[in-house]
Amino acid sequence: MDIETAYKEIIDQNKYMSGYIIDDQGYIVYMNNTYLQILNLEKDAVLGKHILEISPNTKTLSVLKTGEAINGYNWRVKGRNMIASSIPIYKDGKVIGAFAYSLFLDILDAKEMIESLMWELNKYKDEVRILHRAKYSFSDLIGSSEEFLKVINLARQLASHPDTTVLITGESGTGKELLANAIHNRSARSGYPFIRVNCAAIPENLLESELFGYDEGAYTGAQKGGRAGKFELAQGGTIFLDEIGEMSYLMQSKLLVFLQEHEIERVGGSQPMELDVRVIAATNRNLEKMVSEGLFRQDLFFRLNVIHLEMIPLSSHKEDIPQLIEHFLIKFNRRLGTDIKGVTDKALKSLQHYRWPGNVRELQNGMERAVIIANMEGSSLLSGRHFNFVNTSDDPESFYRSKDLKTITEDVERQLIKRALKDANNDIQTASKFLGIDRATLYRKIKKYGFSAS
Ligand SMILES: Nc1ncnc2c1ncn2[C@@H]1O[C@H](COP(=O)(O)OP(=O)(O)OP(=O)(O)O)[C@@H](O)[C@H]1O
Ligand SMILES: [Mg+2]
Structure with a gap:
């Protein structure tokens, strides 16, 4: 880009700056819109005209002669006070033109300038909104069993209560996090930020300033102008306090104050600030139990517990497993660029029989892994061996129903003894050594399992 284009860009980007460019004879080659507006002239009426016709007292012409810039002089155009600069444009050591620009000094014009800065600021606010928008909605919550829908439908009804x-x-x-996103997205707050705070991940001594921000001078080295906390960032929207059960007792009291007063106070600040922010809290801990143990404030518990949504474990809505599998299959095929068609009947049975201690997340992770492995193998169907957590060597129904730990242990013991006897050519002495038990014990077990040994 040449210097002339660069100058043009500068004055075109700043509404509150007026400017023009002349050639080495003083003829106007460019003028920005702000200056045209001040002069109340059309572009065509000025381009090619001599600068003296437009601005009889201009200092810019002398710049052409001296080759030296004049910076920061006072200037009046159509009754407006400006501060101006005129700068020569050089090419190959010769002055080929000049560039002049001015900034408004009037209060009225300063106001305009501030307005344009405010516009920038609002743009930044929009960015906060976009950055912190809720990613999921109700359509992302898969499941149609009665138990699952009972919770989801209650949550849907919250749409008309955006402050609860x-x-x-x-x-x-x-x-839980998916649901919190969905609730926000389906409320009048959806156009405002959704801000998640993981209370477990932030060290206790930082949580307060993280949530409420701090004022300049709150700490040595505190940022100039202070810093907004997550509550302020969430203004108009929702703050999602995840893992609330991990919040310290002290912070619990500060949160209670917000829920009662809808006001926050920055750390080191003297002025409370009123905010319109909805609180959604989540935890996998039993808060009632924590209250009875004195670990969670009862008054805060009551304030949070206005609407209580309990997400049920996957094991209590196993009917939804096929639908979830279908959903994750589509998701991972798309993401991984694979084309896995489905799950074998046998594997599906195993998956429906499994306990799922890690709930939908575990199913999701299991599906991702299975899709990757099956794809590497070139299979188009997921079968038991692609899922490492479910034993599919036996029929799963009978495997989990009939076998308790004792039976499984005995199975393993029987296998080991059988193998040790074989490896020792049925010699009891050697076999008992292999197994690390004495001969009498081995005899007893042989009798128990009905093996024959010499
Ligand atoms: N019903 C569902 N339909 C589709 N995906 C789901 C469903 N439930 C959970 N998931 C997915 O499972 C994963 C875990 O969900 P989420 O993070 O909301 O769980 P959580 O209850 O917050 O867990 P934690 O207590 O461990 O934080 C996410 O990737 C989410 O998208
Ligand atoms: Mg979570």
């Missing part, structure tokens, strides 16, 4: 505090509980991986 919500507490979401449930085991890990049941979709």
